[in-house]
Amino acid sequence: MNAPILILGGTTQARQLAARLAAEGFDCLLSLAGRTKEPAAQPVPVRIGGFGGAGGLAVFLREGSFGLLIDATHPYASQISANAAQAANLSGVPLIALRRPGWQRQAGDDWRDVASVVAAVAALGDAPKRVFVALGRNELLPFEAAPQHHYLIRSVDPVELPLAVPQADYITARGPFAEEDERVLLEARGIEVIVSKNSGGAAAYGKIAAARTLGLPVVMIGRPAQPEVPGGETVEAVAGLVAHRLSLQKRGE
Numbered sequence: 699m700n701a702p703i704l705i706l707g708g709t710t711q712a713r714q715l716a717a718r719l720a721a722e723g724f725d726c727l728l729s730l731a732g733r734t735k736e737p738a739a740q741p742v743p744v745r746i747g748g749f750g751g752a753g754g755l756a757v758f759l760r761e762g763s764f765g766l767l768i769d770a771t772h773p774y775a776s777q778i779s780a781n782a783a784q785a786a787n788l789s790g791v792p793l794i795a796l797r798r799p800g801w802q803r804q805a806g807d808d809w810r811d812v813a814s815v816v817a818a819v820a821a822l823g824d825a826p827k828r829v830f831v832a833l834g835r836n837e838l839l840p841f842e843a844a845p846q847h848h849y850l851i852r853s854v855d856p857v858e859l860p861l862a863v864p865q866a867d868y869i870t871a872r873g874p875f876a877e878e879d880e881r882v883l884l885e886a887r888g889i890e891v892i893v894s895k896n897s898g899g900a901a902a903y904g905k906i907a908a909a910r911t912l913g914l915p916v917v918m919i920g921r922p923a924q925p926e927v928p929g930g931e932t933v934e935a936v937a938g939l940v941a942h943r944l945s946l947q948k949r950g951e
């Protein structure tokens with residue numbers, strides 16, 4: 699039996715990777731931050747909550763005799779990815795990252811690149827607009843600086859403290875979102891501009907494709923820097939690396 703694998707998750711791909719590795723006979727524990735009130739069902743045992751920084755994660759890895767750490771967190775979850783790299787160094791447990799590639803601009807896309815949510819709010823301009831905001835509910839506060847816009851805000855969990863702006867509607871929904879449904883939503887709500895992260899993957903791409911069809915601009919918040927660690931871009935690639943890595947460990951190489 700291989701030593702157990704700790705997967706830092708919170709993404710669809712982490713769930714898929716866990717299912718794949720479990721089916722291949724690996725003993726996996728999936729870790730979630732606990733941000734989502736009703737997390738999706740997971741195919742392997744789950745633990746929930748922070749570790750108390752990189753040091754806490756290193757202790758967790760050692761005490762659990764984990765043979766491998768996989769960072770399959772969201773590309774914008776930069777703190778946990780930095781912690782994972784540091785904890786791997788501290789504990790000596792190897793780290794593999796699953797980093798899905800960002801979306802690439804296509805002909806017909808009208809993206810306005812910005813570096814942060816604050817910059818995204820500024821990029822909306824002074825004139826009032828109808829804005830579709832597809833960000834986490836904990837990232838919304840900067841929009842209070844631009845109360846002239848009408849916001850349509852979609853998040854996985856309900857926004858508990860409504861924004862201090864006069865016009866905001868809230869939708870609670872979990873992807874995947876189909877392009878056609880997104881187009882219908884954008885048209886029905888008279889949306890003029892979208893604010894999005896460049897999450898990559900298929901589940902959240904529908905709004906980007908729909909924006910292209912409708913000729914709408916997308917204020918695209920750029921990805922934070924991530925530590926350079928070995929890994930792959932797809933579940934298949936990372937599953938292959940894991941099998942290779944653990945077979946080397948078994949042989950003592």
Ligand code: NAP
Nearest residue numbers: 707708729730731748749750751771772774775776777778
């Ligand atoms: P973050 O800023 O990178 O992490 C903040 C702290 O939350 C970390 O220092 C860690 O606490 C804890 N944490 C984060 N992910 C964890 C995990 N998988 N297991 C255990 N603890 C975790 O992360 P975030 O942006 O708040 O995202 C939180 C989670 O939501 C991530 O797991 C991510 O995959 C998922 N998610 C994030 C986004 C996004 O846009 N940021 C989107 C979809 C899903 P300690 O230092 O105490 O260990």
